[in-house]
Amino acid sequence: MRKPLIAANWKMFKTPTEAVAFTDAFLPLVASQTHAEIVLCPAMTSLAATLAATKGTHVHIGAQTMDWHDNGAYTGETSPLMLNAIGATHVLIGHSERRQYFNENDTTVNLKLKAALAHGIVPIVCVGEHRKEREEGLTNDVLKLQLSIALEGIDPAAASPLVIAYEPVWAIGTGLTATPEMAEEAHKFIRAEIAAALGHHLAASTRILYGGSVKPDNAAALCSLNDIDGALVGGASLDPASFAQIVINSAA
Ligand code: 13P
Numbered sequence: 001m002r003k004p005l006i007a008a009n010w011k012m013f014k015t016p017t018e019a020v021a022f023t024d025a026f027l028p029l030v031a032s033q034t035h036a037e038i039v040l041c042p043a044m045t046s047l048a049a050t051l052a053a054t055k056g057t058h059v060h061i062g063a064q065t066m067d068w069h070d071n072g073a074y075t076g077e078t079s080p081l082m083l084n085a086i087g088a089t090h091v092l093i094g095h096s097e098r099r100q101y102f103n104e105n106d107t108t109v110n111l112k113l114k115a116a117l118a119h120g121i122v123p124i125v126c127v128g129e130h131r132k133e134r135e136e137g138l139t140n141d142v143l144k145l146q147l148s149i150a151l152e153g154i155d156p157a158a159a160s161p162l163v164i165a166y167e168p169v170w171a172i173g174t175g176l177t178a179t180p181e182m183a184e185e186a187h188k189f190i191r192a193e194i195a196a197a198l199g200h201h202l203a204a205s206t207r208i209l210y211g212g213s214v215k216p217d218n219a220a221a222l223c224s225l226n227d228i229d230g231a232l233v234g235g236a237s238l239d240p241a242s243f244a245q246i247v248i249n250s251a252a
Helices: 016-029 044-054 080-086 096-101 106-118 131-135 139-150 180-198 200-205 216-223 240-249
Strands: 005-009 037-041 059-063 090-093 122-127 163-166 207-211 230-233
Touching: 005 090, 005 207, 005 240, 016 037, 016 044, 016 059, 016 240, 037 090, 044 059, 044 080, 080 106, 090 106, 106 122, 106 139, 122 139, 131 139, 139 180, 163 180, 180 200, 180 207, 180 216, 216 230, 216 240, 230 240
Parallel strands: 005 037, 005 230, 037 059, 059 090, 090 122, 122 163, 163 207, 207 230
Antiparallel strands: none
């Protein structure tokens, strides 16, 4: 009942030319991969080129962040209306790098989530603990707090597009991956928190992605687990063959 979602977070990589070179190589490799929803999240300056290059295919394009206002004097920001206008369908919200370097927090995540849902953009809300928090046994406390604030005031009737990405910060870009057992345990906990906030019905249909050093060789083991509904991929999504292999292996 939950269609897997495999998303590429290109972070601050790829010019428009490089993005189109990627899609040229990538699209034929995943032409028959319809088991999963595939989303590419390029930098803002590559959104238009990537949208044009994937038009008419089953590959969707998302932004890596957005502001929650419709418009206004917010220099440098991009609004949900602007993403809608160019055809971007998804948005990453509260990635740990946004939290670490750009002062995002659970409250701004909540505002962005509400804005995305109000404008029909699929929100991929990122949560996850730091290494010290895991070592101190605080993983569930951290996830509980992040989710309780992120989901505050969300109408369950309007929240069916919601996607959560569990990205343990210590696993991002480090080559360290949560073991399938650790990931499954966190995903189960997240689903229970969604149920507490928004009801069991919504929790059962909400996709929860795993992110943090996902590679072609660990994608199958992670994605085969009950509560893992796909992956959010950084480094290994920059190469078309590698990201295509992750999409293919996620079906295994
Ligand atoms: P890596 O796959 O490079 O660890 O990055 C994960 C991530 O941050 C995806 O959003």
